[in-house]
Amino acid sequence: MPYPRPLTPEERLADAKTLSSLPRIVVICGSTRFMTEMNEADLRETEAGRIVVKPGCDMKSPHALWSDPVEAAALKVRLDDLHRAKIRLADEVLVVGDYIGDSTRAEIAYARSLGKPVRFTHPGVDPDA
Numbered sequence: 001m002p003y004p005r006p007l008t009p010e011e012r013l014a015d016a017k018t019l020s021s022l023p024r025i026v027v028i029c030g031s032t033r034f035m036t037e038m039n040e041a042d043l044r045e046t047e048a049g050r051i052v053v054k055p056g057c058d059m060k061s062p063h064a065l066w067s068d069p070v071e072a073a074a075l076k077v078r079l080d081d082l083h084r085a086k087i088r089l090a091d092e093v094l095v096v097g098d099y100i101g102d103s104t105r106a107e108i109a110y111a112r113s114l115g116k117p118v119r120f121t122h123p124g125v126d127p128d129a
Contacts, residue, residue: 010088010114017091027090028054029083029107032061034097041096041121053086055079087111098122 007015017025026045028038035058042052057079059066066072080103087093093111095104095118105127111118112128120126 013089023049023051024091025051025053025089026092026094027083027086027111028052028094028096029087029111030096030104031099031101032058033099037096037121041094045094053090055083083107084110087116088114090116092117092119094118095120095125098125100125100127 028041028045030038032038032055035055038054042054045052057063057065057075059072059076059079066075084107087107087110090111093108093116095108097104098121100108108118108127118126123129
């Protein structure tokens, strides 16, 4: 009798979320120029009973944490890695805003490569539509 194949990390995470009775997790993606819209989407998704994760830093607004260009570049790399982890954690992606830049386009492609459903507040900006 053959042994069952080991679960992938993604399958183990999905099982753990199911066993924990967690609500769906939505990650919000988009340009940080849409932080106000992201906050509104967070409110709507939370009201609908979903757990929401989204960008936590708006590097387009001045702040001491990214005032030095060298430190800002290193922080951007770390934040991009962190956001990809949020995408892996999430059950689905919600793209906010009427503009898709290179970073958001890469996040959409990454989410789709993982088989995550992607929704848009402005469906006309879907790069694959």
